[in-house]
Amino acid sequence: MFVDDKKVAIAYRVPVETVREWVDTKYISGNIKEDGSYEIVEKEFNFLMEMEKVREQVLIEFLNQDPLEIHM
Numbered sequence: 586m587f588v589d590d591k592k593v594a595i596a597y598r599v600p601v602e603t604v605r606e607w608v609d610t611k612y613i614s615g616n617i618k619e620d621g622s623y624e625i626v627e628k629e630f631n632f633l634m635e636m637e638k639v640r641e642q643v644l645i646e647f648l649n650q651d652p653l654e655i656h657m
Contacts, residue, residue, distance in 0.1 A: 587615070587624035596634060 590608075594601045605623050608615035613633065615625040 586627040588627050588630045590615070590623035590625060593625050593630060596630075597637075 590601050590604045593604045593613075597604070604613075604625070607613045608617075608623050608625065613625055614629050615623050617623055
């Protein structure tokens with residue numbers, strides 16, 4: 586199954602052209618459709634979205650630490 590390039594762009598808050606570059610450079614798996622739009626492999630898209638949530642949570646936890654604990 587695939588996800589439309591526009592949906593991916595909205596999810597990542599980037600232009601559609603950026604998503605298409607990711608497919609072209611193999612950063613994310615996808616295909617060019619006959620109409621010129623792109624489709625991204627849904628499983629890979631879902632995995633990357635989950636990884637983004639993990640990164641956000643780690644950043645939040647880091648920012649919430651006491652600055653004195655960080656340097657010890």
